Amino acid sequence: MNDTIIKVDNLSKRYRIGVQDVIHDSLIASIFSWVKSPISNFRRVQKLSKFNGEDGQDIIWALKDISFNVKKGEIVGIIGRNGAGKSTLLKILSRIVEPTDGQASVYGRVASLLEIGTGFHRELSGRENIYLNGTILGMTKNEIKENFDEIVEFSEIGKFLDTPVKRYSSGMYVRLAFAVAAHLNPEILIVDEVLAVGDAAFQKKCLGKMSETAKSGRTVLFVSHNMHTIQDLCDRTILLEDGKVAIDGDTSDVIKHYLQPEMMKTGESDLTDNFRSRKSPGKLRAKAIRILDKNDEICSTYEINDPINIELDITNVNDNGFAVSFLIFNQQGALVYHIRSQDGNIITKNLGSTITVRMTIPRLNIIQGRYSVDVWLGNHLDLLEDHVESTISFEVVNRGHSKVPLRSIIHETGKWQIIKN
Template identity: 45%
Template sequence: MSDIVIRAERLGKKYIIGRHAQNDSYLALRDVLMKNAKSVWSKTRDLLRGNPVIQGDAMEEVWALKDVSFEIQRGEAVGIIGRNGAGKSTLLKILSRITEPSAGRVAIDGRVVSLLEVGTGFHPELSGRENIYLNGTILGMTRKEIKRKFDEIVAFAEVEKYLDTPVKRYSSGMYVRLAFAVAAHLEPEILVVDEVLAVGDLSFQKKCLGKMEDVARGGRTVLFVSHNMGAIQMLCRKTMLLKNGSLVMIRDSGDAIAQYLSDSRKDREGQIRLAPTGSDAFFTGISIRNSSGEICSEIDVSRSLTISFEYKILRPIRGLEVSFSLFNQCGSKIFYCPQSTSIRHHKNEYPPGEYVGSVEIPGNFLAPGNYTITAGIHQPNIQLFDGRQHVIGFQIVECGSQHYAFGGQDIGSVLVDFPWMIRCLSDGENVSFN
């Protein structure tokens, strides 16, 4: 029997989207009425013929996936990474048989269980207890099997107190805990998990990663989409990198993550402008500047750098905070940096307006290497207004310093120069060097 459980051959998914033609000329009322009448007739005709109803007066083809081929072995844990819009979720929906490919074919050997969206397969009016049976049945479990694993599912999800409460009153984190617990205990041949785990708290995320490791060690296959490069590297030996709907590579996770982060740095030369997200607080731009104030993506290891975050607030918001995390070229988080306590607005409202917040990182602190930034605007533990994963990158370069003259590349990500006290054991005296 073949050990290949998923084989995709030239896989593609095409969508038809509508757009309004740009016309700067003045339209009379008669022209507007005629245009609307044609639009109604066109949509009615498409509906009667079973064609998709497209909004807009012009159609455009968009390939969310194009010419994607790969093979996945039984028992592998495979990560899937890429920017937003790279095609990750589309690929998972095809593998989960939620949508059909427009081109190519995919062969799957085994039962697939997917956790793609918060609350998938749950009925909001039913209690947690009832939804365990409902969701388990949808995923292919028998009632006897669900009953046998019921206590284990509830204990894993940590929702005993709210078991008989309608799930419409659950938080998004509770939704995810219960949904993942049901999916993970189904014992599928193939477990597919999208970024939904990011909704849960840190301890539960670790618990889920541990469960997925158990699934993989048990000879079953795991596909895991995440923007958390540390989680990808910890769980998956192999990772698939997607870009603009195409497969860039599928190889060792370290190589794929390094390529992904390197692309993030190359495509954003020290500055990026960002479009509004539709929320009440959002980033408009992020830039990296060297010690001379110049926008730059390469910084001398001995010089300081400044990261500037431009953002806009549309309404008064209490307790708003801007923060960022710095990641190295392996996807590991170096540090998390929220606004300093002195400028947090926990007691007062953050007034509407346009803002620029800057952070200076001193020279001789970051070791040579590639780094990326993940930034967020949020009310801590309440609401995320805007989150940007690995949105901009930069490189720390060595220009004549001796920081790793004998250490090679394996010196970590942070440079330290702590004082040493050397004591001569033969005479018991301290020795100082000038």
């Protein structure tokens, strides 16, 4: 097709993660390894950029055989959990890192905004930094000159224009940085999660400017964890999972799929299966998880202010004891509850190898929506044994008197009174 502006074919990226050092238990061994260390250090440093075919333990594929096309003028959202490969994909398309395999063709001038304020120098004034940051982002001196007044106005820094940016408040710094970025005018704009900074009013202004840019016929690739922003800006969205394209299609469909994965069970969930994102360096294992209501019945829908019970079956328990954490996330990926057994005054020693723990939240003070639960298991020293993401989900509904949905993260009914004089 003629109007394809980005073409990605089987793109892969391999990284080497740090391998644990060997710990020596004798003085002789330590001295010997210290003498040898320049050689082993040299090999290790060299290995950062050399791969010898074998896919050892310390190699991860951040991206694996990604393919998709983007047409001119499309605004494409890219979503996925942390570590799904979103940033790696943007970095490859921005030509910051090189792919290990595959190919991408880009037709047009690209500007990437993986961070705002790249190259800002603390000692330089706002004016000097506008020019410096602008050219780093790919604008020419003349382009910045043309837009200079607009940038200054947008940033609302006014009389501080000639003050070194190290004297700026963090809000001013962010506003100036975003003002420069907002005036980029390339054919293709690649944006990572950069809007999660600054105060709410300014964020709104930036979003307005972004959608204006996006709607003026530019092609935009946009990564965000904020589903509202994605929904507002993008017609099409790509969901990445473990370095692969999970789905690619209409934004509403993809978001629906992402937020309510069919694999994520409600009510009760068996954890003996191989979970997609499980880290288990220890022996301790989470076996099953259940969510129960106040009558001890398995249930997946709760009302605000209801009590909720979470039960977890654990195997391979060691007599030294253990620690459990439940991490409860909302749909935007924000961690709303982090509940730890260490805070709960339970004795975990000498309990036998298979047990069940039960945790009660007496009152759910969170708003309507779907929530997912991560399980974290540690040993008596708080070191990780088993970590399973998205084990189970439950729904919170608001059957209160107002039909207007709540907009906070936590909920408080409040104690209300009418006071008459």
